[in-house]
Amino acid sequence: MKIAILQFGGTNCDLDVLHVLKDVVGVDAETIWYKQEDLTGFDGVVVPGGFSYGDYLRAGAIAARTPIMNSVKKLAAEGKPVLGICNGFQILTEARVLEGALTTNEYPKFRCHWTNLRVETVDTPFTSKFRKGEVIRMPIAHMEGQFYAEEKNLAELDENEQVVFRYVDENGKVTDEANPNGSLENIAGIVNTSRNILGLMPHPERASESILGSDDGLRVFESMVDYITENF
Amino acid sequence: MQYQATVRIEQKAGMLDPEGTTAKRALGQLGYQVSSVKTAKLYEIVLEADSAEIANQKVDEMCQKLIANPIVHNYTIELKELN
Numbered sequence: 001m002k003i004a005i006l007q008f009g010g011t012n013c014d015l016d017v018l019h020v021l022k023d024v025v026g027v028d029a030e031t032i033w034y035k036q037e038d039l040t041g042f043d044g045v046v047v048p049g050g051f052s053y054g055d056y057l058r059a060g061a062i063a064a065r066t067p068i069m070n071s072v073k074k075l076a077a078e079g080k081p082v083l084g085i086c087n088g089f090q091i092l093t094e095a096r097v098l099e100g101a102l103t104t105n106e107y108p109k110f111r112c113h114w115t116n117l118r119v120e121t122v123d124t125p126f127t128s129k130f131r132k133g134e135v136i137r138m139p140i141a142h143m144e145g146q147f148y149a150e151e152k153n154l155a156e157l158d159e160n161e162q163v164v165f166r167y168v169d170e171n172g173k174v175t176d177e178a179n180p181n182g183s184l185e186n187i188a189g190i191v192n193t194s195r196n197i198l199g200l201m202p203h204p205e206r207a208s209e210s211i212l213g214s215d216d217g218l219r220v221f222e223s224m225v226d227y228i229t230e231n232f
Numbered sequence: 233m234q235y236q237a238t239v240r241i242e243q244k245a246g247m248l249d250p251e252g253t254t255a256k257r258a259l260g261q262l263g264y265q266v267s268s269v270k271t272a273k274l275y276e277i278v279l280e281a282d283s284a285e286i287a288n289q290k291v292d293e294m295c296q297k298l299i300a301n302p303i304v305h306n307y308t309i310e311l312k313e314l315n
Contacts, residue, residue, distance in 0.1 A: 065298060103304055108250035
C-alpha cells in the first residue's frame with residue numbers, strides 16, 4: 001500500500017501528514033510534487049493543508065485546476081480514498097469533486113484553536129474507527145473555512161448523510177458559539193456521494209499523537225488505511 | 233482585435249461579506265456612518281479576439297472556469313476595444 005501526499009507551491013502540512021502515515025500509522029507514503037501528474041501505483045491520496053498559491057483568486061482555486069487533479073479524480077473514480085485537509089478541502093470544493101464552497105470566516109480572522117467535533121456518520125472510509133455521535137477534538141487553523149452550499153445542495157448533503165463532522169460544544173450540541181467560522185449547519189467536513197472523498201477543515205494530522213493534546217485524528221488515517229487494506 | 237475586459241466579481245445576494253462588514257465597522261470608528269459596505273474584485277483581462285462577441289464569450293468561459301466561483305459569485309463583464 002502506498003499513499004500519495006500532494007505538494008503544491010505553498011502547501012505546508014505535507015510533512016506532518018507524511019510523519020503520521022509513516023511513523024505513527026506505519027504505512028508507506030510519499031510526497032508528490034504537483035508537476036508529477038501520474039498517480040499510478042498509489043492507493044489513496046491526501047491533499048494536505050497550507051496556502052497553495054497564496055490563496056490567490058480564492059483559497060484552493062489555482063491548485064484545483066492543475067493537471068494532477070485529473071489524476072486524483074481518476075484515482076477516486078476507482079473507489080480509492082481521497083482526503084482533503086483544510087486547504088485540501090478548499091481545493092476539492094474548487095475542483096468540484098465536493099459540494100459547496102469555503103468562504104471567509106464570518107468573523108474575518110485567522111482562527112487557530114482546538115474544536116470539538118461530532119462524528120455524524122461512520123459509513124465512510126475515513127470514520128469506520130469512530131462511533132456515531134462521538135465527540136472528538138481536532139484543531140482548526142484557517143481564515144476561509146465558512147462552509148456554504150446552496151439550499152438544495154445542503155438538503156441533499158443532509159439527506160444522503162454526507163456531512164461527516166460538525167462543530168459542537170463539549171457536550172456534542174450544535175451551537176452558534178461552537179461554530180468557529182459561520183459554516184452553515186456547523187459543517188466541518190463532508191464526503192462526496194460515493195463517500196470515498198472527504199474534505200474537512202480541522203487538522204487530523206495535528207491531533208494524531210497524545211503528546212499533541214489529542215490523538216483523535218489518528219483514527220481518520222487508520223480508518224483510511226483499513227479501507228485500503230480491505231478493498232485494494 | 234485587442235480587447236480589454238473588466239470583470240467585476242461580487243458575492244451573491246444573501247451571502248455574508250465579512251470584509252465589507254469589517255470595513256463598515258472601521259469606518260464607523262472614524263466617524264463615518266454608512267448604510268453598507270460591499271466588497272468586490274476587479275480583473276482587467278487583455279486578449280486578442282476576432283470580434284467583441286467572441287472576446288466576451290471567451291472571458292465568460294474564463295469566469296466560469298477560474299476567475300469566479302459560480303456557487304458563491306455573480307460577475308459582470310465590460311468589454312472595450314483597445315487601439
